[in-house]
Amino acid sequence: MRSEASWPLKIAAGAGLLFLHLPLLLIIVYAFTTEERSFQFPPPGLTLHWFSVAWFDRPDIWPPLWLSIKVAAIATFFALIFGTLASAALARATFFGKDQLSLLFILPIALPGIITGIALRSAFDIMNLPFSTWTIILGHATFCIVVVYNNTLARFRRMQGNMVEASMDLGANSFQTFRYVILPQIASALLAGGMLAFALSFDEVIVTTFTAGQQETLPIWMYGELIRPRQRPVTNVVAIIVIAVTMIPIICAYYLTREDKD
């Protein structure tokens, strides 16, 4: 096996990565443009004006931002509990139908979001459940469980079973064992899973359009701006905030769970 990649391979891989990253850079460039009404390239001039407009003159941004943070926080909370319980149960136990069960937990992200969305919506319809923050959370928690589940499952599988046995032998009961032996070992995986779930919920739009009714989360606000643009660079400023809110957890989560990936 050669240790050096051939030039065509290097070029193809490099071009592929550029293709993945240039569009996001462009979002940042356009936040500084002086052109408000079109996507003229190159930008005729550069300005910081839109950041102050977004902060001071656009009160319509704040309520969706808060709603998104609130929904993401609560959905993450539920996902952490249910995801950890599910992975704790399925990591060690062996029983008939286990594989089908684990498939069940992955289903919400394997099926297209529109199916999850319209399914939830028709269920709300049937039950006469009015749209509220909780209907959004219900949908988000469902697909956030998977993210936590995947992260903690990897950690449970890597964990030494004999530590738990030693703790029990030394007289700790199940609850003490959980508190002092298991929890410290899965803490960073929980943190990583929680952050990824937060990021996922924070920018989810497909399921949300079906479960939000008239409420506006930040992605729904943005969707509206894409269809009926007002001050285009302001949308870019918000996009930068969204990129930051989702990128930072991803990088942190990667470093927290690096060992699980081997």
Added chain:
Amino acid sequence: MLNTLSNLFYRRPAILTLLLLGPPLAWIGIVYIGSLLALLLQSFYHLDDFSGTVIHEFTLATYAQLLDPANLTTILRTVAMAATVTVFSAIIAYPIAYFAARYARGRTKALFYLAVMMPLWSSYLVKVYAWKLILAKEGIISWVANTLHLGWLLDLLLSTPVIGGSSLSFSYMGTFLVFLYIWLPYMILPIQAALERVPKEYVEAAADLGASQQRTFRDIILPLSFPGVVAGSIFTFSLTLGDYIVPQIVGNSRPMIGQTVYTLQGTAGDIPLAAAFTVVPMVIMAFYLLGARKLGAFDAL
């Protein structure tokens, strides 16, 4: 009390498993599977054309509506788009995954991983928006084409029937590019995982036996990593099949399945037909998954 409970868990681990599994299973079972069943149920009702209300009686009439030429075309159009996106994303993803799996080491490897993960996780809408900027008439693609005096080439592409349009952001080409961009990371990761599982000994043995690099790639590496391609294609295919936002923002006025579902359940209020329409991607995906399992894709996930 706690100790008694603790002893019970130790003697009968099945009880503990059941207790742990209960709440998440109840959540997924009731909220998710329950909703899916409710949806399925709706698809057997039908909308009364005169009163505009849903008749709650079992009928297959709604499914028959799917066979209307207009609806059938929508389904075929969507499947064609999903297939094209899948093929091209495999072609672009393979070299990236190949480099990451077989040549990148240490820091470069971590960097590659993050370089794929960040676009995967970054906001879906932001990514779609980025392409709105790129594909706009006055945007960067036109600028590059004009600067290189290749404007005629762009015009030629846009005047091509079917895939062309008034500008890139109102054409199938545009829709295709956005899908390709958004789902590409989902293709890279499984291919990379499959490539990393190709035993090094096989490659060395092939070389020892005198196979050229091209031959080793064609006869050893490609077949052994193919399940990874199939695994990735599950995502690219399924996600394209159900998407309604990308073709809404970048594309022409001819709808895909997702948009049709969205309009039907919203403004049209025809929940039964919308439900029947969502059964289409579910059935297609069920067959797709069966085929994928035959090709060993599940081991590559």
